[in-house]
Amino acid sequence: MDWQPSCSIELLQLRAQTLQKIRQFFAERAVLEVETPLLCSAIGTDPNLDFFTTNYQLPPKQQTLFLQTSPEFAMKRLLATGSGSIYQICKAFRNGETGRFHNPEFTLLEWYRVGFNLSQLMDEADELIALLFARSSLQTTQRVSYQNLFQQTTGLNALVFSYQDYADYARSSGLIDAIAICKHDHVLWLDFIFSHQIQPHLGQNALCMVHGYPACMSSLARNNQDNPAITGRVELFINGVELGNGYYELSDAKEQKRRFDKEVAVRKVLQRPDVVKDERLLAALEAGLPDCSGIAIGLDRLLMLLSNSATIDEVLAFSISRA
């Protein structure tokens, strides 16, 4: 029987030390640690996320509950109540995600800063990463916009979809499957090209922050005031590994509801499982979310990078195959 852990004792220690440093970091900044439920009555509508459901037995009734895919909605309800800046270290669950960088149950560090715009939050994320990677001496952090990055690497305009240009690029770059898979779906093209051609090269021994994502790719971020085609969204990469995602948070309840409804409709078309959209989040936004930015970082991947581990299993006590 493979009863033993998939990681070494040293990795258990590294995890414990890392958690300690993170808690210290936020304690010094007076950011409050919180806990929110893993079992939820509503769930994110993102068509690309599959969730776990479970039955809550309350005879004679029973209710379907979801295991959270992220603590975002609950944390925003705390923010709307006046909690001030908060952080959480918790498990999140995403069904069907297994691979070198994925385990269906994983640990997130998520924090929200009241009164911060995205660039201030990026500064803070940079400080935290520098603290945690103190011994690996990372190169200077890079900040680049999604549009510039796309333009430099592929010559394509990420904000304006031209099937002809995208297909020509795929043909000339040996991405023979892109045309058949992506068809006329702009977002799918962006995901395909970014994950195949761009991401693997991001942040060689450095933190790379990509910001200004196209509006079509960010369902919870605020649109940029000067350019509505992009949003206040940032992604963090080190050595080609996606480490985190942050937003200048959307606080407009009507706009949020519109985006949820759009995603629910897309899920119907794709025949994905039905979701229950989070009315309590919408009510909280209606009541008023303070101006804030928030970011989530995958702690298991962070540990992979800190320990030069090739697979996520090497940093988990018991990965899904041994759970």
Add this chain to the structure above:
Amino acid sequence: MAVYSTSEFKAGLKVMLDNDPCAIIENEFVKPGKGQAFSRVKIRNLKTGRVIERTFKSGESLEGADVMDVDMQYLYGDGEYRHFMKPDTFEQYQADEKIVGDAAKWLKDQDSCTVTLWNDAPLAVTPANFVELTIVETDPGVRGDTSGGGGKPAKLDTGAVVRVPLFVQIGEVIKVDTRTGEYISRVK
């Protein structure tokens, strides 16, 4: 034949791709936090031996390929075909030079090898990792040299040419690693 979904793609799985039998070498699950999941697959075309990279949307599937590796005895070549036999059933198979390919230079009558069958017809031939063959042609070496530094070419009874140490002579039997084509030792 069974159908396999991307989540079942594992090294060694044999599937049909573009009407050719292929073996999966590596499957990487690629999924942005917000975005579409893909499977990036390294796959070997078993007909041509070429390794290519392909991408599938998560959840797509491929039909399995009826491909098996079978240990067989190499019987003889008749100029057009090479003949092989399953030692347990005495069933015989023939394969042309195109299928046998590079394996030909390591095949000695009666030796065992692996024949890959697709729909019960030979698709590829793999020699044993180590074979023992006789040197039929090589320059006379310098007496007393046992260092092996440098070496010299030697032609073997199957037609293969390998580099051997200077002290090895015509008529001797040597052990060769067929995966690298390197001389291992003399066989006494």
